[in-house]
Structure formats: C-alpha cells, structure tokens
Amino acid sequence: MSLLTNVMDHSLDEGYAEAAARKKAEGGGGMPRTLRAKLGLAAGLVLAALVVTVGAAQARIAAPVVAKERGELIDRIDRQTAAAEKLEDGIDELRDDVGARQREALRKHGGDQGELVGILAGAVEVHGPGVKLVVDDAEEADQGGEGDARETSGFSDTGRVRDRDMQRVVNGLWESGAEAVTINGQRLTALSAIRAAGDAILVDNKPLVPPYTVLAVGDGEKLSSAFRESGDGQYLDALRKNFGIRTSLSVEDEVRLPAAPSVIVRTAQPSAEKGTS
Structure with a gap:
C-alpha cells in the first residue's frame, strides 16, 4: 500500500521535474513554435522582396538597350519599305514606258490596221x-x-x-x-x-x-x-x-x-536564201 500511496502522491517523475528546473535556471524553456513560424515567414518575405527589387533593377538597366535595338529595327523597316516603294514606282514607270513603246510599234508596223492589231493583241x-x-x-x-x-x-x-x-x-x-x-x-x-x-x-x-x-x-x-x-x-x-x-x-x-500589263512584240523576217554550189 505504501507503493501505491507514493505513486499517487508523486505522479510526475522526478526526472521531468529536474529537467524543467534546469531549463528555468538556464533562462527559459526555448522559443515558442508560433514565434519561430512568424520569423520564418518574415524572412521569406524579405527574400522575395529582395529578388523582385534586383529583377526590377536589372530590367531598368536593360530597358535602354532594348529600346535602342527596337528603334534601330524600326528604322531598318522604314528604310527597306521606302526602298521597296521606290522600286515599285520604278517598275510602274518602266511598265508604262514599255506599253507606250509597244503601242507605237503596233501603230508603226500595223499601218491602217494598227489600232485593230493593238486591240486584238491586248496592248490598248x-x-x-x-x-x-x-x-x-x-x-x-x-x-x-x-x-x-x-x-x-x-x-x-x-x-x-x-x-x-x-x-x-x-x-x-x-x-x-x-x-x-x-x-x-x-x-x-x-x-x-x-x-x-x-x-x-x-x-x-x-x-x-x-x-x-x-x-x-x-x-x-x-x-x-x-x-x-x-x-x-x-x-x-x-x-x-x-x-x-x-x-x-x-x-x-x-x-x-484595261490593257495587258506587258505584251511582247515579235517580228519575223524571211532569211536570205544561200546559194548552192
């Protein structure tokens, strides 16, 4: 009965009591878990803010270079577009000149039927x-x-x-x-x-x-x-x-x-007969 009475009177093991007393004497029982979680979250937020700040700084540094390259590309496009338009204008002028020369050739070689020849040939x-x-x-x-x-x-x-x-x-x-x-x-x-x-x-x-x-x-x-x-x-x-x-x-x-954009005028002449020996 003395053993049961002792267990009832001393339900907490003496070892636990000694460990608690020792921690108290050392200055506390450790950092609470909730506080550790809050400190970890704060550290993560600080790290994320640091990454965003560094990325923004790098983008700001690269922005002038990208803008310069974009401007150069636009200038090249504008120059090439202007050159293509100039070539197209030249093609139109040459096509008109060729058409005029073809019509003149038809009138010259067609005689009284030059206009009819031009119509049938699609030149006018x-x-x-x-x-x-x-x-x-x-x-x-x-x-x-x-x-x-x-x-x-x-x-x-x-x-x-x-x-x-x-x-x-x-x-x-x-x-x-x-x-x-x-x-x-x-x-x-x-x-x-x-x-x-x-x-x-x-x-x-x-x-x-x-x-x-x-x-x-x-x-x-x-x-x-x-x-x-x-x-x-x-x-x-x-x-x-x-x-x-x-x-x-x-x-x-x-x-x-409309007239045909291009008409090739072909002429044929009989070749001179060669004598035989």
Missing part, C-alpha cells in the same frame, strides 16, 4: 458593249478535296471551278465573236495562259479568287446568244446542273477592259 484599253459572265464555285464547295467526278470516277466532285473550265469559257467567248476578254480585270492576249497551282487558278501566273468575272467586248446580244448555243456554253450549263457551279450571263451596254 478598250470599251464598248459586251457581256458579263460570272462563274463561281458551288455554295457548299469542298475546299480540301482533290477528287473530281468530272475527271475520274470514284471520286466525289468538289464543286469548285477548275482551270480547264475557265479555258473552255474563254475559248467559247472568242469563238462566239468576242473582241477582247478579261478575267477579274486581267486582260487576255494571244500569249495568255490559264493554269492551275493547287486549288488556285492562275492567269499569266497571277492567282485569281472566285467568283470569276469575265468581261468580253462585242455585240452583246449576238455574243450572248452565240455563247449559250456553243459547245462551251452548253458545257458550262452542264456544270451548273450537275455540279452546282453558279453562273450568270448578262448583256452590258458598256464594259471597260
């Missing part, structure tokens, strides 16, 4: 009655398809106008009596080529986008009627009915066609 601007033909892709044309039901069975039609379609349209207008033709403002001559580059249609290497507006100078009523009845006109109508190609043909009282 023309205006007068004619027709306006607009050809456009189908409303739901597939922009990514490569197949064409008009070319190979087994592929679905894309509903897009092809270069060969425009070739037939132009040839049909010439055959029907057109005196001059343009596609989207591009004058056609005897040397013009209508080709394809991927999905784009090129006229003399210049890409065109739909809708394709074809203007032709001639007797409007006769030209329209002759084209509709021609094989190429019927071909275009078949494209409309079978593949959804959109077309419209109207007679115009006045259409204006």
Whole structure:
C-alpha cells in the first residue's frame, strides 16, 4: 500500500521535474513554435522582396538597350519599305514606258490596221458593249478535296471551278465573236495562259479568287446568244446542273477592259536564201 500511496502522491517523475528546473535556471524553456513560424515567414518575405527589387533593377538597366535595338529595327523597316516603294514606282514607270513603246510599234508596223492589231493583241484599253459572265464555285464547295467526278470516277466532285473550265469559257467567248476578254480585270492576249497551282487558278501566273468575272467586248446580244448555243456554253450549263457551279450571263451596254500589263512584240523576217554550189 505504501507503493501505491507514493505513486499517487508523486505522479510526475522526478526526472521531468529536474529537467524543467534546469531549463528555468538556464533562462527559459526555448522559443515558442508560433514565434519561430512568424520569423520564418518574415524572412521569406524579405527574400522575395529582395529578388523582385534586383529583377526590377536589372530590367531598368536593360530597358535602354532594348529600346535602342527596337528603334534601330524600326528604322531598318522604314528604310527597306521606302526602298521597296521606290522600286515599285520604278517598275510602274518602266511598265508604262514599255506599253507606250509597244503601242507605237503596233501603230508603226500595223499601218491602217494598227489600232485593230493593238486591240486584238491586248496592248490598248478598250470599251464598248459586251457581256458579263460570272462563274463561281458551288455554295457548299469542298475546299480540301482533290477528287473530281468530272475527271475520274470514284471520286466525289468538289464543286469548285477548275482551270480547264475557265479555258473552255474563254475559248467559247472568242469563238462566239468576242473582241477582247478579261478575267477579274486581267486582260487576255494571244500569249495568255490559264493554269492551275493547287486549288488556285492562275492567269499569266497571277492567282485569281472566285467568283470569276469575265468581261468580253462585242455585240452583246449576238455574243450572248452565240455563247449559250456553243459547245462551251452548253458545257458550262452542264456544270451548273450537275455540279452546282453558279453562273450568270448578262448583256452590258458598256464594259471597260484595261490593257495587258506587258505584251511582247515579235517580228519575223524571211532569211536570205544561200546559194548552192
């Protein structure tokens, strides 16, 4: 019973009591945990502020260098833009000079028919009655398809106008009596080529986008009627009915066609016959 009484009277081990007394004698029982956490947070904030301050100082030091490089780049762009514009102006002047010389050559060598030769060659601007033909892709044309039901069975039609379609349209207008033709403002001559580059249609290497507006100078009523009845006109109508190609043909009282940007004038002379011995 004396052992139980001792345990009840002395529940705290003497070792704990001695350790507490020793810490008290040394000046305290250590730093509280909450205080240590606050001091750590304060140190982290100070370190973050130091990093931000150093970064801002470095950015301020580098700012003049970046601004200088940016200014030099802008100056280079401005100089190159001005040089390109000057070259374009020179090209326009040379093109006008070449056109004038070509027209003069046509008048000189064409005699009384010089003006007619210039019109047929596309070297001069023309205006007068004619027709306006607009050809456009189908409303739901597939922009990514490569197949064409008009070319190979087994592929679905894309509903897009092809270069060969425009070739037939132009040839049909010439055959029907057109005196001059343009596609989207591009004058056609005897040397013009209508080709394809991927999905784009090129006229003399210049890409065109739909809708394709074809203007032709001639007797409007006769030209329209002759084209509709021609094989190429019927071909275009078949494209409309079978593949959804959109077309419209109207007679115009006045259409204006620009001159071709460049016409190469070629002359041929018979070579002198060489005697045989």
